[in-house]
Amino acid sequence: MCQLTQDIGRPIAVLMTRRGLVQEVIVGTDLTLSPTTLAKFRVGPRSLRGLRLIRTQLHDQPLSQESLTDLAFLRLDLIGTLSLSPGGNPGNLYLAHLLPSDGTGQLCKILKAVPFHQCSMAFDSFTAELEAEVQSARGHHTVRDGTESAMLVSASPESRAEQEDRLVELAELANSAEVTVIDRMVQRTADGHQRYLLGGGKLKEVLIQTLHKGADMVIFDQTLSPAQSRAIAEMTDIKVIDRTQLILAIFARRAHSREGKVQVELAQLHYLLPRLSGKGAQLSRLGGGIGTRGPGETKLETDRRRIRDRIGHLERELTHFARHQDQRRARRGRRGLPVMSLVGYTNAGKSTLLNVLTKSHVSAENRVFQTLDTTSRRLRFPQDREVIVTDTVGFIRDLPKELVGAFRTTLEELHEADLLLHVVDASAADIEVQITAVIAILQELNLNNIPRMLVFNKCDRLPTHQIEPLCRRYHAIGISALQPATLRPLLAELEAHVRSLTDGDAGAISSPTREDPLILASRP
Ligand SMILES: Nc1nc2c(ncn2[C@@H]2O[C@H](COP(=O)(O)OP(=O)(O)OP(=O)(O)O)[C@@H](O)[C@H]2O)c(=O)[nH]1
Numbered sequence: 039m040c041q042l043t044q045d046i047g048r049p050i051a052v053l054m055t056r057r058g059l060v061q062e063v064i065v066g067t068d069l070t071l072s073p074t075t076l077a078k079f080r081v082g083p084r085s086l087r088g089l090r091l092i093r094t095q096l097h098d099q100p101l102s103q104e105s106l107t108d109l110a111f112l113r114l115d116l117i118g119t120l121s122l123s124p125g126g127n128p129g130n131l132y133l134a135h136l137l138p139s140d141g142t143g144q145l146c147k148i149l150k151a152v153p154f155h156q157c158s159m160a161f162d163s164f165t166a167e168l169e170a171e172v173q174s175a176r177g178h179h180t181v182r183d184g185t186e187s188a189m190l191v192s193a194s195p196e197s198r199a200e201q202e203d204r205l206v207e208l209a210e211l212a213n214s215a216e217v218t219v220i221d222r223m224v225q226r227t228a229d230g231h232q233r234y235l236l237g238g239g240k241l242k243e244v245l246i247q248t249l250h251k252g253a254d255m256v257i258f259d260q261t262l263s264p265a266q267s268r269a270i271a272e273m274t275d276i277k278v279i280d281r282t283q284l285i286l287a288i289f290a291r292r293a294h295s296r297e298g299k300v301q302v303e304l305a306q307l308h309y310l311l312p313r314l315s316g317k318g319a320q321l322s323r324l325g326g327g328i329g330t331r332g333p334g335e336t337k338l339e340t341d342r343r344r345i346r347d348r349i350g351h352l353e354r355e356l357t358h359f360a361r362h363q364d365q366r367r368a369r370r371g372r373r374g375l376p377v378m379s380l381v382g383y384t385n386a387g388k389s390t391l392l393n394v395l396t397k398s399h400v401s402a403e404n405r406v407f408q409t410l411d412t413t414s415r416r417l418r419f420p421q422d423r424e425v426i427v428t429d430t431v432g433f434i435r436d437l438p439k440e441l442v443g444a445f446r447t448t449l450e451e452l453h454e455a456d457l458l459l460h461v462v463d464a465s466a467a468d469i470e471v472q473i474t475a476v477i478a479i480l481q482e483l484n485l486n487n488i489p490r491m492l493v494f495n496k497c498d499r500l501p502t503h504q505i506e507p508l509c510r511r512y513h514a515i516g517i518s519a520l521q522p523a524t525l526r527p528l529l530a531e532l533e534a535h536v537r538s539l540t541d542g543d544a545g546a547i548s549s550p551t552r553e554d555p556l557i558l559a560s561r562p
Pocket residue numbers: 383384385386387388389390391401402403404405406407408409410431432433495496497498499517518519520521
């Protein structure tokens with residue numbers, strides 16, 4: 039190699055396997071590897087690529103920053119530069135290798151330069167040991183067997199603080215999908231219309247950190263356009279998904295009823311369809327989502343047409359469900375019972391409230407999107423008045439449009455409500471954001487002409503002196519679903535409303551809520 043370099047006056051690089059088989063020879067300074075090589079030697083989480091790169095250089099100098107970036111980004115076993123001594127003989131050898139993630143942030147180690155003929159490194163045993171260390175290193179994170187881990191990334195023009203707030207919510211979503219968060223990265227970008235959502239160099243940095251920390255995937259808080267998804271998949275082997283896919287994955291896990299499953303699969307297919315022009319391997323990463331749920335790899339081998347057919351089939355199935363729902367509603371309507379629907383941000387405590395109001399046992403847990411299916415229960419007031427209380431899927435800001443579309447039938451039930459109880463987690467840090475997000479979705483669903491009552495839940499978590507002023511500011515009724523005694527004012531309010539409905543006296547909602555712009559006393 040040194041002789042040839044001397045002859046042609048340009049550096050030469052060879053890329054070889056652990057057994058010493060040369061895979062590529064690159065002449066010149068541009069070290070871009072061919073996609074065929076990269077596809078043949080894929081790098082998984084916590085592994086090295088199984089390739090080492092040795093190149094010559096005309097002048098004796100240490101490894102460049104670019105070489106070290108290549109080492110980290112390509113996860114090479116080892117990188118080395120061999121300098122030419124005068125006369126074209128091998129001179130100094132500069133070597134560097136990756137380091138296992140140990141929490142120090144140190145990515146790689148540069149070895150002391152040695153004259154080529156004095157290099158005593160046994161590559162075989164060295165790489166085997168290094169790979170073993172890399173595989174066992176997971177920093178201080180414990181990731182349960184069979185689950186995945188992720189690096190969370192936000193890249194937007196919003197302030198750092200705003201982005202960090204959003205990442206808190208993204209981490210809750212990840213938690214709900216049983217994905218362990220390894221680390222978070224925030225990047226302020228000028229505008230979101232880039233090839234990769236964030237600059238190419240920054241993306242490389244994100245991917246290097248993800249590989250270094252041994253995370254299984256990157257989750258972006260922002261929606262990746264189909265073009266961005268494809269561009270990123272071309273650049274890396276790592277699974278890169280966005281918030282929408284994460285939410286879809288949670289829904290896929292939680293859907294129990296046939297109807298719920300159909301709705302989720304529809305949403306996933308609608309998300310996938312525009313992203314379906316990539317090649318096989320990319321495609322599987324795009325559609326893979328989390329775990330094995332969602333349209334799996336085998337299904338993805340089908341072409342767009344088959345997916346369209348499937349969408350058509352599922353949509354017909356949904357229409358069938360919708361018809362059944364109409365019948366159910368008609369039955370209920372005949373009984374003439376008023377319907378009160380619990381709506382609100384996910385994890386606000388809707389199911390807990392339904393349970394305590396109606397002495398039921400629907401599942402309520404500290405996990406976003408616990409509820410997907412609608413549940414209806416009777417609530418009996420003294421004087422024999424009865425209402426139906428329904429609990430349904432929670433909302434979240436920037437609810438993926440694929441989901442709104444797919445959950446139309448579930449959400450359509452809300453049109454039957456005589457009153458919407460908007461349940462809010464009063465202890466949430468971003469209560470205003472959550473309220474606004476819910477109202478925006480209600481508007482989008484054309485539900486804003488149904489009378490609405492604002493209920494601040496989890497008041498037990500607030501200092502007592504804050505509860506009253508907070509509720510007054512928003513014209514809300516404060517409760518704690520965990521403390522039944524606190525429900526009295528709410529029950530009184532509800533009963534008054536029911537009386538107004540059954541007695542036809544629409545104005546019976548008592549003050550102080552009457553002037554509340556959020557509460558419309560009656561339907562137009
Ligand atoms: N401290 C406190 N916790 C509550 C209260 N109400 C509910 N929670 C807790 O909040 C968590 C979420 O409650 P859920 O009833 O599942 O909330 P949800 O609105 O139905 O949530 P999704 O179905 O995921 O949209 C659970 O861990 C509840 O125990 C409350 O008044 N005080």
